[in-house]
Amino acid sequence: MNTIRLYLRSMGMLLRSQLQYPVSFFLQTLAQLVMEGGEMMALILVIDRFDHLHQWTSGDLFFFFGIMSVTFYLTECFGRGVTGEFPSMVRTGRLDTLLLRPRGVLTQVLCSAVDPRRVTCIAVGVTALVIGCRLAAVRWTFLKALLFLEAVLLGSMLILALFLIEAIFCIHSVKSVELVNALTYGGRSACEYPVTVYPRPLRILFSTVAPFALVLQVPAAAILDKPLFGLPFWAAFLCPLSGVVIFGIIYLLFQQAMRFYRSTGS
Amino acid sequence: MSYIQVDHLRKTFTVRRKREKDSLTREKQQIRALDDLSFGIDQGEMVGYIGPNGAGKSTTVKILSGILTPDSGSVSVGGLVPWESRREHVRHLGVVFGQRMQLWWDVPILDSYSLLKDIYRVPEEAYRKRLDELAEALQLGPLLRTPLRLLSLGQRMRAELCGSLLHQPELLFLDEPTIGLDSVSKLSLREFLQYENQRHGTTILLTTHDMEDIAALCSRVMVLGHGRKLFDGDFNSLLSRYDTARTVLVRYEDAGLVPPLPSPLSFTREGDSLKVVYSPREIPTADLLACLQQAGPIRELIIQPQNIDHMIAEMYREMAL
Numbered sequence: 001m002n003t004i005r006l007y008l009r010s011m012g013m014l015l016r017s018q019l020q021y022p023v024s025f026f027l028q029t030l031a032q033l034v035m036e037g038g039e040m041m042a043l044i045l046v047i048d049r050f051d052h053l054h055q056w057t058s059g060d061l062f063f064f065f066g067i068m069s070v071t072f073y074l075t076e077c078f079g080r081g082v083t084g085e086f087p088s089m090v091r092t093g094r095l096d097t098l099l100l101r102p103r104g105v106l107t108q109v110l111c112s113a114v115d116p117r118r119v120t121c122i123a124v125g126v127t128a129l130v131i132g133c134r135l136a137a138v139r140w141t142f143l144k145a146l147l148f149l150e151a152v153l154l155g156s157m158l159i160l161a162l163f164l165i166e167a168i169f170c171i172h173s174v175k176s177v178e179l180v181n182a183l184t185y186g187g188r189s190a191c192e193y194p195v196t197v198y199p200r201p202l203r204i205l206f207s208t209v210a211p212f213a214l215v216l217q218v219p220a221a222a223i224l225d226k227p228l229f230g231l232p233f234w235a236a237f238l239c240p241l242s243g244v245v246i247f248g249i250i251y252l253l254f255q256q257a258m259r260f261y262r263s264t265g266s
Numbered sequence: 267m268s269y270i271q272v273d274h275l276r277k278t279f280t281v282r283r284k285r286e287k288d289s290l291t292r293e294k295q296q297i298r299a300l301d302d303l304s305f306g307i308d309q310g311e312m313v314g315y316i317g318p319n320g321a322g323k324s325t326t327v328k329i330l331s332g333i334l335t336p337d338s339g340s341v342s343v344g345g346l347v348p349w350e351s352r353r354e355h356v357r358h359l360g361v362v363f364g365q366r367m368q369l370w371w372d373v374p375i376l377d378s379y380s381l382l383k384d385i386y387r388v389p390e391e392a393y394r395k396r397l398d399e400l401a402e403a404l405q406l407g408p409l410l411r412t413p414l415r416l417l418s419l420g421q422r423m424r425a426e427l428c429g430s431l432l433h434q435p436e437l438l439f440l441d442e443p444t445i446g447l448d449s450v451s452k453l454s455l456r457e458f459l460q461y462e463n464q465r466h467g468t469t470i471l472l473t474t475h476d477m478e479d480i481a482a483l484c485s486r487v488m489v490l491g492h493g494r495k496l497f498d499g500d501f502n503s504l505l506s507r508y509d510t511a512r513t514v515l516v517r518y519e520d521a522g523l524v525p526p527l528p529s530p531l532s533f534t535r536e537g538d539s540l541k542v543v544y545s546p547r548e549i550p551t552a553d554l555l556a557c558l559q560q561a562g563p564i565r566e567l568i569i570q571p572q573n574i575d576h577m578i579a580e581m582y583r584e585m586a587l
Contacts, residue, residue: 013377016377020372261333
């Protein structure tokens, strides 16, 4: 309980810090809108040209786009510590300060940054979801809403886990940004579309190492009433658990890596 | 067994050199940051930890704080192994790095303190009492509602110190706390450390290059060089070992006068005065003064001890650092 309170209080303080520079805050928020709005424009152009992709209708495509970007940008907003600051904390030795406090490292890293500028990106994602639901005439039920929440929540864990890989590389003083970005940002851009449109190697990548297909897209397909390769509806609740598994594995690796942390000079 | 017990501590860093032009492999260099270091510190002691840059001081502090894991050797602080039970250990520990800030940059320092209270789970009552005490002793009262970024360096140092002591640690590590401070700030900081040590029995390990800090605060000093302990004991006895030279400045009524000096000594002119550097062991001060007095009437005479920094430099040279 105390940890959640600490997180909320930290967020409050960081927000106040950021609002010390209101103009910069406003402009950057606007810039984010242009960026994610552009991604959605690309989707709209695709749909305008083809009106469906494989077996997916335009409504389905909007829904897939929406669930991915809502999940990703919620994570970037509230998990900014892990997705943005952590590697540089390791490189500059700022991590030392956190290690001197009687709290878990990951808790403190999460408490150390927030990125409210992402609200515009989240708004774009929500818009896409709403359009998707309209076009595909989704019939919401309680179970579907639950499934949606599960997918977004565990999807966030998966994304945090992938960003943690970069931190692990940093601890071993290896610069790896491009490699890891392929999984994180690359995963986001690719999995805004259903993975079935991609060739086999990518499909395998996105259902094993970075299983966005299992965590986000299986639930999305279930919500859209698609046949789940002959599996019953409840199977859609199990698939996102793969995100927890990945998170668990990477978290253990991270704990191991912290033993090698060598700080920087002072 | 002492409160802090360090035995045969070793830590090696591997530094990868940049690849040479015609070589395919990169050269790796092993640097022994700590090489079989042992010492003990009792509760309530104030110990100065000195040594040239790169001697391993910060590495020791980082291992004692649980940030780094050593290659071998054992450390126990109040019965805990720092890197194994990090969270339990740092609950009773305060660390101030002169070069690294822990408070939040853009918010009033009071807000930072309030968050630290939550991080360390300090009860509200104890927090208020402690904050009042520290704000008074460190003269922070009027600054509490000011954002950190608007404070001067000295004020920021005091604010940092307050933040590191809110949870009333038993043990305090200070890494060059007076770096860049003016004389007034330095003096008040020293006064505060003395107060904290006497009032709460806080054990303090002070890493610094400022010998005045050590002279004012620490009765015991440890000297580190190339990762090894070279001296451990009373600061005054360390100084007296290297405190060999004295400087005499003498000014005669007749500025042109040249006194005869005993054989190895010579003088240099500094304005109207003559400067003689001598060692009291080789020639007793009384003999030298008698010699100077015989030459003619003296207008002014000053005897100066050697500057501490010179002594330490001399010591580092002798220890081949």
